[in-house]
Amino acid sequence: MKKVIITGIVIIAALAGIMYVLNKNKTQNEEQTAIVGQKNAAVAVRVEVADYKDVNAQYIANGTFAPKQEVMLSAETAGKVTRVLVQEGAHVRAGQTLAVIDGDKLNVGLSNAQAVYNNAKAEVARFEGAYASGGVTKQQLDQVKLQLENAKNNLRSSQLTASDVNITASFAGVVNKRNIEPGSYVSPGQQLFEIVNVGTLKLQVNVDEKNIGFVKLGQVIKVQSPVLVDQEFVGKVSFIAPKADGSLNFPVELEIKNNATNDLKAGMYGTAFFGSEKSANALVVPRNAFVGSVSSNQIFVVKDGKAVLTKVVSGRTFGENIEIISGITKGTQVITTGQINLLNGTAVEIIK
The missing domain is CATH 2.40.30.170 (Efflux pump adaptor protein, beta barrel domain)
Known part of the structure; x- marks a missing residue:
């Protein structure tokens, strides 16, 4: 019986010792973890000091x-290209003919329109004479005059269509591209020259x-x-x-x-x-000190080991440096990297 009691006491004492050691280790681990956590809570950043510099005042x-001018010349009418008069790289003047499209069918249409117009013109002259002698009515004379006007418009349309067989430069310049060769068949709207x-x-x-x-x-x-x-x-x-x-x-x-x-x-x-090439002495900070972009006018500065979001008024741009008109003074440490991990008041650790 005594052996059992003694054995129990020994076991209880051993368990108590183990619990004491475990609790002690746990406390030490928590203290160490807290220290590491405090150290890791500081965000690593790089900084530069706001300072006056002699900078080039030019923007x-x-x-x-x-x-200044560029145009893509297109075909106005369908047909086969009979001649191409310029090469790529050629200098051309305004109105110069660059290519000619086969216009035989258009010329036939122009001849027919001319014949109809001449006939209508003669018919009006004949009816005017007859009207003077009372041979025709005013309504009949007006009718043939209307036919003459229609024939005149058709002739003008045929003349414009026939002129489309010549591809001409609209201004003086250089042929940058030529997309046709003699014998090519082109359609209206097809790009021919640039x-x-x-x-x-x-x-x-x-x-x-x-x-x-x-x-x-x-x-x-x-x-x-x-x-x-x-x-x-x-x-x-x-x-x-x-x-x-x-x-x-x-x-x-x-x-x-x-x-x-x-x-x-x-x-x-x-x-x-x-602007002028004169130098200017200005308080500047690097462009990458700004949060987001220069237009945000916000930068992080280091105060008492913490990042403080600060509103500034930016001025002129000098390459990678931005003028600061107000908001910070000379000697202020501005954070240039690591801003994405920062909030106002975040602890920071400056690295080289």
């Missing part, structure tokens, strides 16, 4: 050159709301192409959009006179330089 915008004029080109760029107020119609702008690095061109502002797009940018169109050898080609990239 630079990029776009693609396009021809003519472009690159003597003058257009460059459309986007100007943001902070700089659009400095752009005026007729303003002369320096333009360059990265392909022609040793050449500089002059553009004149020909259009300023009255309405911004979804990104608060305003499309602006420039007209650029090409050089004598037409070195600028449609499709090349172009850069427009708005």
Whole structure:
């Protein structure tokens, strides 16, 4: 009996010891987990310091050159192409004939219309003489005059149709595409030639709301192409959009006179330089410091180890730097990466 009691006491003591050790370990684990949790709660971010910098005061915008004029010439009538008078790359003048379509059937129709018109004209002359002598009534004379008017309109229509056999350039330019050969059969509306004029080109760029107020119609702008690095061109502002797009940018169109050898080609990239080349000293932060986009005017700054969402007033754009007019001061740490994981007041850990 004593053995049983002693054995029970030993077992109970052992279980109590095990429970004590387990509870102690649990407490230690919870404390360690809490420490790790506090450490992991801080979001890793990178920062840069807002500071005054000497920046180029010019606003630079990029776009693609396009021809001032381009047109796709189509067939006006059906028929077989008898002659093609130009090749791709040929310079053509306004009104120059580019191709001729077989017009024999159209010429027959024109001859018939001319004969009907001549007959109706003679008939009117005969009825006018008869009416003067009382041989015909006024109603009969009016009837033949109406027939003459119809014949005249049919003749004019036949003349216009017959002239459609000549495909002519509507303006001076260069043949960029030729889609026909002699002997081809064409239908009305079929595209035959593409003519472009690159003597003058257009460059459309986007100007943001902070700089659009400095752009005026007729303003002369320096333009360059990265392909022609040793050449500089002059553009004149020909259009300023009255309405911004979804990104608060305003499309602006420039007209650029090409050089004598037409070195600028449609499709090349172009850069427009708005404003003077003088440098300016401005308080700036990186573009990627802004939450969402520059137009949001919101950035996260670091205060007491936390991210604080701050409203600022942004100014001019200097490449990848944005001017700050108000909202923060020099020396403020602004968060440039990791904003997607931040809320106002989130603890942060600055990494290099």
